[in-house]
Amino acid sequence: MLKFTALFVLLCAHFHVGLSITDGLLPNGNFEQGPKPSQMKGTRVTDPTAIPNWQLSGVIEYIKSGQKQGDMLLIVPEGQFAIRLGNEASIRQKLKVTKGMFYSVTFSAARTCAQEERLNVSVRPNTEAKDWGMLPMQTMYSSDGWDSYAWGFLAEASEVEVSIHNPGVEEDAACGPLLDSVAIKALPPPRRMRGNMLKNGNFEHGPYVFPNTSWGVLVPSNIEDDHCPLLGWMVESLKAVKYIDSDHFSVPEGKRAIELIAGKESAIAQVVKTTKGKVYDLTFSLGDASNLCEGSMEVEAFAGKVTLRVPYESKGKGGFKQARLRFVAVSDRTRVRFLSSFYTMKNDNSGSLCGPVIDDVKLLGVRNPN
Incomplete structure (x- = not known):
C-alpha cells in the first residue's frame, strides 16, 4: 500500500510538471495558502518559500482582509488574504507554457502608504533587453481602491519565470503596494474577421478579466x-x-x-x-x-x-x-x-x-x- 501511494504521488507530481498553464489564476494566485506561524514575524514573512508556489525576496507581509494600517482599513478583493511588497520586494513563480505563444498576465494591486508606488513585471528567459513593464500606480482608476493590470509577453521557452517586483525604497520598509489575484491567459495571434480590415475590432480578444471584480x-x-x-x-x-x-x-x-x-x-x-x-x-x-x-x-x-x-x-x-x-x-x-x-x-x-x-x-x- 505504501509503495502504491508513493508511486501515485510521484505520477501526480510528474503529471503536474508536464502540463502547460491554463487560463485563470496561477497556482495559489490569490495567496489563500499562506505561511505557517513559524514562518512569520508579526505580519512579515521570514521564509522565502513560505507561500506555496511562490519564491519570495525582500520585505513581504501577509495581509488579512480587514487588517488596519493606521487609520486605513485594508480590503482584499479575492478571498481573505493578499501580500504587501515592501522595499525591493519581489515574488516569482515558474510556469510551464507553450514556447512561441503569446501570454498576458493580469493581477490586482492597491496603493498603501508610499507616494509613488509602481510595480515592475518581467519574465525570464527573455532576449529582449527592454521587455519589462514598469507600471505606475500614482493614479487609481477604480472607486474601490484596487485596480487590475495586464502585461503581455512572448514565451521564449517551455518554462518561464514570471516576476512582480516593487522597486521602491521608502523610509518605512513595509510601505508598498498590496498584491492579489495573479492570473494568466494564452492569446492566439489576432486575425481579421470577414467584413473588417482591422484585427480584433470588437475587442473580444484581450487579457484575462477576473470574474469577481467590477473594475475592469x-x-x-x-x-x-x-x-x-x-x-x-x-x-x-x-x-x-x-x-x-x-x-x-x-x-x-x-x-x-x-x-x-x-x-x-x-x-x-x-x-x-x-x-x-x-x-x-x-x-x-x-x-x-x-x-x-x-x-x-x-x-x-x-x-x-x-x-x-x-x-x-x-x-x-x-x-x-x-x-x-x-x-x-x-x-x-x-x-x-x-x-x-x-x-x-x-x-x-x-x-x-x-x-x-x-x-x-x-x-x-x-x-x-x-
Missing part, C-alpha cells in the same frame, strides 16, 4: 509594455486604457470593449494596409459604461489625414451611438486612432477617472463612393 483591467501604454495584451492594437498614450466586460459594464457589442479613461493621454491605435487613393469607411460605436461616468464626452477618431470628433452626452447609465468616418487613403498603410477629448470623473465622489467606451470598430473599402 488596465492595459498599459507601449511605454510600459512592448507587447500589448489587447491583440491587434497599440496603446499610444501616456496612460492606460481600460478593458471592460459586459458582466459589470454596459458594452455596445459582444462581451468586451475599451473605456478611454484619461482624456487625450489615453489612446488606442492600429496600422492597417490600405490602397493609396482608395476611399474607406471607418465605423465604430461609442457610449458610456454605465459606471456613473456622466457629462459631455467626445471621441476623436483619426484615419489618414482626416479627423472626426463625435460628441456624446452621458447620463452614466449606459447607452451608445454609432459613428462613421469616410476618408481617402494617402499611403499603403493607414493608422487608425481613437482618443477622448476630455477628462471625466465618476459621479460618486471618488475622484476616479472614466471616459467614453469604444467598441465594434470596422474598416471597409467603399466600392462606389459617389
